Amino acid sequence: MPHAAARSVRRADARQNAEKIVQAAVSRLGRDAEASMNDIAGEAGVGRVTLYGHFPSRQALVEAALVRLLSQGEDVLAAIDLTGDPRDGLRTLMESGWLLLAQAASVLLAAQATLPPGRVQELHAKPERRVHNLIRRGQTEGVFRADIPADLLASTLHHILHGAATDVAAGRLDATEAPRFVAEMTLAICAVPPAPPQHD
Template structure:
């Protein structure tokens, strides 16, 4: 029993080391190879393949872990009260999560099929959809367009900002205000004033 327990503990340490190394390598280079990741983890390729049968499976595991941690972070965001103010708070936290994991998303998009990427975003998107539905019900958000389309707009704008940041065309400090302003303009019912008070403070 102690031998078995020790082997299991060694395996868990190896998996944790591989996932940590893979995340770090993929952030630096979304096309990092299995050899690069194994070397960074301090294990051999045989050991790595003993836990992950392919690079695709490893990238999937890294992205699942990142999305799980993101979900836990966003669970702490207060989404009560005015839906537009709540949207600003969600963008502030969501953006930090996306900014931290944007290169992992690039790696995932290159290795995984689009339907898998969408599946792994389902939990965060359910949170967005619930907030939008509440805002639509109380008149803060437009109801003349399908809710699924508004969710897609949220997803597209946030990840578009990540792309702009990566290209050097958007500063990280300016991103929350830019995203929130764009989403509020898109979500506010036609003819109504966009709630400027919901915008994060401009760091400039």
């Protein structure tokens, strides 16, 4: 086989192996947040040398798994029509975000335990910007409270999602009820507060 063709085959094999490893990490960490590199190599059907050749540390592999899930989630969230009433859009975003987070909860736990402080939130920046922009539009249109900065509201909603995921994982919250609770809490927090009573 000519050298160029051989290199092309090796590159294709390497890409396939990397893809298998990431998919195995998503699957294995999705069942067990503490899964080891050996566990993931076994799931992928590759040896340790191949695994470490693509991902030199568990931290690198956990991040790759989280990035893969966030990318898949972004495809779902980007398809949501947010051009109507901001309240309807926010409800849909939070319910959809919850479902995506529930599917990725174990991988997220692995990421929170493995990645440097702030890295998980950094990787969530794009979906958070979408929420922030929607809140800001709602504030401009007068349907969301404007006395609290949009950044702080968006950050609070992020914590609600992750708090609900933690409570579901701990058995304190029914997973089937979580989307409704998350959406209702979100809308309550963002709602325009009632005007203070007028005194004669």
